[in-house]
Amino acid sequence: MNYRALITDIEGTTSRIAFVTEVLFPYAAKHLPDFIRQRCEQAEVALELKAVRQKMQQPNADTEAVIAQLQAWIAADEKITPLKALQGMVWRLGYQQGHFTGHLYPDAAEQLKAWHAQGLQLFIYSSGSVEAQQLLFRYSDFGDLTPLFSGYFDTRVGGKKEISSYAAILQHLQLPPGQVLFLSDVVAELDAARKLGIATCQLIREGQPAGSHPTAEDFYQVNL
């Protein structure tokens, strides 16, 4: 095996894009307004609402204005950290109440287990909050897969198309870039990682155009 650590994206890589766009995002859009109205005084919610108001540059925006802003960000698929944190809190209730389970492609579940058993350290890097990532794998269709993972990264390290995000992740891993493999379906994310010397592989799950990275149609084809 050429690598000590593997970092994987979620949407379009371990999991079908439609699970995020047709299950998770609509669920958050439906439940976020009442969630915020009922819990805006709770510390974890209040902290994120404060960050939303900062991002809006409207420190005195009322709750309904904040909700409208969040709905606009959801509709535009904006990867804004406090939105992602709030979505994660809403999804927590959805998973706990059994409204959905965490979808993974079967090959992803199987290979993540096999790679972990072979001693590869596994990490997630997604725009979804760390909590959202952990929930997806804890309540996955294949049972609780969280014991497989050594760590999780979200937009708090930066955007997924920014080179500096991968530098921060490497700093955390304390590994040379050549010993790390990054899996994603999005060429711009792979480009950013490769600029630092991280090995890359593009998942072509739904026939999208390939870039200049090695490709795999599923996790069985990923070359370690």
Ligand SMILES: CSCCC(=O)C(=O)COP(=O)(O)O
């Ligand atoms: C953790 S599942 C929700 C994923 C999400 O919110 C999202 O925006 C997708 O981001 P990704 O970086 O996995 O493409």
Ligand SMILES: [Mg+2]
């Ligand atoms: Mg993706």
